[in-house]
Amino acid sequence: MTITLHVNGVANKLTLAPWTTLLDALRIHLGLTGTKKGCDHGQCGACTVLVDGRRINSCLTLAVMKDGAQIMTIEGLAKNGALHPIQRAFIDHDAFQCGYCTPGQICSAVGLIAEGRAHTADEIRELMSGNICRCGAYPNILAAIEQVISQKSAPAPRDGGS
């Protein structure tokens, strides 16, 4: 099937077998290997990308079902050589060790901040729970995200819990 994926602002026409995941389309067909294949079963979050602004697991997504969609990967976050604030914060806080989960953590954090539902450390932890870090860099990942959220927003009304 021939589809168009708009990846990081660039339209790409691709001819793909229907069983190609979005993750494999990005990595193999477009050479964008920043997005990582961890478990390949939606359990680790390493493959997280933003599709039409929402964070999803690209390993459980068929590329042909995203024909025409806007996809943002880790490669698209820096603008004109300037790192995205979340990328900057991950470096400031040393929020990784091996780095394998980092692109997924960063894309997930970008989605989290756009959603605007995490205001406390507990809420950030809960809403980042779809991203596993085998090295256990969680305290620094949390600190990096807290920094960006506190820079970004004046105190917002608390979500009513649930």
Place this chain on the structure above:
Amino acid sequence: MNNFEFSRASDVADAVRQMAADPGARFVAGGTNLIDLIKEGVARPTRLIDITRLPLGRLDETGDGGLRIGALVPNSDLAYHPQIEKRYPLLRSAILAGASPQLRNMATTGGNLLQRTRCFYFYDTTTPCNKREPGSGCSAIDGLNRMHAILGTSEHCIATHPSDMCVALAALDARVLATGRDGERSIAFADFHRLPGDTPQLDTNLKKDEIITAIELPPKGFATNYSYLKIRDRLSYAFALVAVAAALEIENGAIKEARLALGGVAHKPWRDRQAESQLRGAPAIRESFVRAADNVLRDARSFRHNDFKIELARRAIVRTLTQAANGTPQSQGDKRIR
């Protein structure tokens, strides 16, 4: 992944027509469970019919003051919808107890109902499993069965239904709207999922050519006295060992209406009408909740590794009813249990 044909449905009638034409076809929307099952070789569809472009993404008021949730509404949009937050917070809480934000962004309302069990043996194609391969046997009954069912099991299957959302929908008396070749029908939530019996390969009573189009919530949302408590091996992003949805209406200290549904303990969301009717009219105090819990678990049976679940379920029921009665529902952000 196993190879398959792929097509898109242009409207509901087209989806039904395409499904009826291909016995090996499956609908795909969020794909969070189905794509994984195809990767594992557990599901082997010959065709996937993409239904994501159907107009089933709306949330509307119904004539009787309830809500109709389109089958394609993503779990995250549903949980955070202002009407759900205000009128059906039990449903919101249950959804937010499940999966991860990424998966909730992908997963749809209709698809959530059709999730398959996470029994390890169902996933492991090298082992016997009556659900995956009818007649081959159940590896879980004498195997590693810590996650497995304690209610409504059969000698053929002790798998559990994995959904949190469905536990709340069961408690709220939701209805499932489905369309097939014979037209549209409305199915009571309690009649939607099945117990394993001697046909554990069938999870639901949905017919092969039917597509879920919507879920309907009745007007009563129990927004004052409710709680969803999910007990699991880690605080987030894990399936339930035991989950309890409790919803009460209390008048002058007495229980006027009670709903109690359990997850993680049976092949379907477990509602117990006998325990509910016992609660009706009783004082909203611990003794009533203990009696109800004992009643729910009267026929519970465990399989060695899950022996602990019976007492865990008993305590979780008492705790959840207490939280509901006190108007202090379990938070899904702050996991401390109070």
